[in-house]
Amino acid sequence: MITREEIIRLTNEALKKEFELTDDQLVPTAHLQQDVGLDSLDAVDMVVVLEQKFGMTLRQGYDIRSIVTLNDLYDFIEKLAREHEAGK
């Protein structure tokens, strides 16, 4: 079972590479738009790179408006990962 720490590490790794971010920008409370600087176009590409990273579909049920902070993103991926592992 993938741990939350592993989800955070993989997510940050993907975001850093795709959006040229630094570690200090990737604090769990960071606002994806205001603090990290991602816009709507980035949000669409973010789904693609995270799907590749985790090998599962994120776009179904994905609602960018409900994901405000990095923590929200980790939560969202963890929820899907758990469902994925449970075979839902």
Added chain:
Amino acid sequence: MTQSPKVVITGTGAVSPYGAGVFALTEGLFSGSCGMHTVPELEALPMVKTKVAATVPDIDFSYIPRRDRRSMSRMAKYAYAAAKETLQSAGYAVAPQGLGFFMGSTLNSISVWLEVSKNCLQNHLELVKTSDFLQIMNHSPLATVSQALKINGPCVGAADACATGLMNVGLAYLAIKQGVVSQALCGGTEEYHPMFSACFDIMQATSCNFNDRPGEACRPFDKDRTGLVCSEGCGLLFLETEESAKKRGAPILAEIIGFSSNTETENMAYPSAQTLRECMEMAIKNAGISASQIDLLNAHATGTLVGDIAETQAANAVFGPGIQVNSLKGHLGHTMGASGSLELIACMEMLKRQEIIPTKNLCQPDERCAPVTHVTQLEKHPVNIILKNSFAIGGNNCSVIIRRPL
């Protein structure tokens, strides 16, 4: 009836095999150096005869803000750099309101297309990112640069293969003449991919006898030429009405006095001397001058067997054997969609310096070419009016005439 305005050039920007900037371009050309080299991808293909290309040296584009850069292919980054330089040389820190933008390319980014195609072929369309799509749109460089630099006038891109750069200069010239815009950025951009060399190789139009001496590979008009050397870059110019330039005190670098375009319909790849002749004659008529007033013909001359012959035949018919002719393809290679505008910038420098760049690698003119006066040595010479040609596969021809500022 109101007279149409004079159109002048007040800024230039370039990315070429000499590197970033107009200074690198003109210094490279006037010093007679070239950026050609063997290409490992071509060396690995035994069926492809040409092994040489000219490419832009690595440039660090990380200074372009990420949000702008994420949707830019390499050719769009060339265009961004050239557009910034052009605006700056025209005296603008930011794009003026209502600036028109006329720019295109032969193809969009092949390297990005191949990445996207890989996903398509493997049935993984879900892996195609929006930023990938934005890089392979036909007007991607035009769109991404206009967004990045807030160019908010009409943005239109002619895509006429090898004539793209000059055709866009012509479009901008017409748009200003007609009062659609008073200022415009214009030209062409292109990024090299070995596919260009391979395709021209199949058409038997590449240089293949000088692979061991890349600097001698492209030889316009020379008896030993076998074809072109593919290249890349971007050339942009800032055009505006003379009134606009004078009003804001912008130095006038040159005036565009004529433009013409026609299409070869007999053969897509082989231009006829007659059609090329008509194109040049139309430009001369459009400029309201006589052929004898042209001091220099800056030829399209890519170094192909048939193209160079046809162009000299046309030149001889229009001007007679006394016309001075040069080609810059021996230095730059064929920068494709960027060639017309990049070479027009070089023509402006020739007007400024009153010095003509010789045709590189022209050792012995091909006797099958019609008699013209080839420039084979860098020489000081009074040059007031230059006619520049660009001819494209597909039959699209155009000529632009520029004059030294009065």
